Amino acid sequence: MNIQRLRYLREIARRNLNLTAAAQALHTSQPGVSRQIIELEEELGIQIFVRKGRRLVDITEPGQRVLEITNRLLFELDNLSQVAAEHENEAIGTLIIGTTHTQARYKLPNILQQFRQDYPRVTIKIKQGTPEQIAHWLREGQADLGMASESLHGAQGLSSKAWYQWSHVVVTPSDHLLQQRFSTRPQDIKLEDIAAFPLLTYDTAFAGRTEINHAFAQKGLSPEVAISALDADVIKTYIRARMGVGLLAQMAYDPQTDSGLVAISCAHLFSPRTAYLAIANRRIQRSYVYALLDLAIGKAEVLDLRAQALAQ
């Protein structure tokens, strides 16, 4: 048995059964990959791929089981490299953070600034995606550390810790009607008041958008969502263009930089959201991963998270 074959298998699966693309990604030749896969199938006595003529069109059922085991095996192989890298030099390497726009844009900068001072030779890669994608990257070893909403918590194969809580704010132009009515007593604002205007808010799957929908639905309201976008910067542009009122994460509003816009807290309208930090179970982490976590949640919590992830 040869590990290279398993690497090829995993890459082909990742590239939607495109052997050519896999070969390129692995910086090797197409025929080499082809032959290794055929030999792997012969060695195991299992047809892994369904072929149509000379194309790979599907994975067989036993092939699927082989793939799952292969992924776990290569995961452990990655762990070996991690131990080696750690031993080599604990302050050099790469740190891949899987996160959503909201965290990357508003919460991470401070932390990363500090982190860069402590570990100047660690290359940081921020990989943005949905919480589901982030969970997937963590499990596959394609990200070291995840930062996102509740859905990370309790996700299969991950261990997580609460990071901080936040709530939503209504953001409007300074001279907007809502602002005139509620600036002095924001606690009086109701969902009905907001629903009277077109909404500008996050895409589903982000920043508590599900939660927003849910809160309105419970009151029997179905506000018009004029525009939904991945990130607050885009949304703010449309707020300025007076296309509706924004419903953003509180972190996304800064009175200093967001001149011309004002925010009205609506913590009482939507249940508070929690952001979570997560790492993959059984994954050997470089020491600086824990150092970064330390900056976010403190030593005690990090130790607990670590124990949790390794015990699984």
Add this chain to the structure above:
Amino acid sequence: MNIQRLRYLREIARRNLNLTAAAQALHTSQPGVSRQIIELEEELGIQIFVRKGRRLVDITEPGQRVLEITNRLLFELDNLSQVAAEHENEAIGTLIIGTTHTQARYKLPNILQQFRQDYPRVTIKIKQGTPEQIAHWLREGQADLGMASESLHGAQGLSSKAWYQWSHVVVTPSDHLLQQRFSTRPQDIKLEDIAAFPLLTYDTAFAGRTEINHAFAQKGLSPEVAISALDADVIKTYIRARMGVGLLAQMAYDPQTDSGLVAISCAHLFSPRTAYLAIANRRIQRSYVYALLDLAIGKAEVLDLRAQALAQ
């Protein structure tokens, strides 16, 4: 990276750092193993073994971590072979049962008789040991299926199901004083009555021996254990020799075959024991492993156990 190197590493660790013994066990040459290990250390940049001159005398701390990951990796490699073997022919293979003497001698025969009829081409290996050893074998992939007392239940890395309950019996020669006093009203027998005689019972770590000690201790009794042995057959021999009264698992006494001996139930003196069946988490099992489990605890329980083990 080469899997062979990892196999060598595991085997050396298993053979108490004796490289020569490892090479023999792997049917290969000593120099080959030596060189592969050195190259593995170079490749990882990690000193795995502590050497004293030319002997391996210890595993370094990073080496220990490497070893743990290696074991998990090879475990997944075994899983690959299992899938392949299963695909090859699901009715041929080897089944290794880790069990204690009591189960192997008194409870397994019926089940295995049936199993052999269903799977005549499966070679069964019964590997006897303490529950702790059995748990270790299961985790290491050196046994497929474990059968033993409570300590299997909840052991790290295993999933288990209750199999059956049993209690202890006092076994004496037919004309023994205890027999004369309690044969008609066994419910009246007390720990004090038993403790008056030298005891013949199981070695610690077996068949509820801990439980026996505990029950006596609670009453402030410390009976003389004349002889302790691994198995009931040995103990019965000494009962016949009138060296004391036996305290055995109920399964171990059969009025038919144990002529000259009689048993007095003492279920009311010791809390009932439960025997458990266990398999390793995340281990891919040959189908006949589940077939054997089915004979013991039925389909529904087996499905549950399987789901439990694979979900971890």
Add this chain to the structure above:
DNA sequence: CTTGCTTACGAGACTCGTAATAATT
């Protein structure tokens, strides 16, 4: 006729076993 997988072939690397060497017990 372009994309994509497989077959053919030869160069180079790697693994492994035997024999010899060196360090402990």
Add this chain to the structure above:
DNA sequence: AATTATTACGAGTCTCGTAAGCAAG
């Protein structure tokens, strides 16, 4: 002296890249 690990060396195998072939969309 016996046991045990490392070094040296050569045969055999395996892997991989290039070039050519063949099958689908």
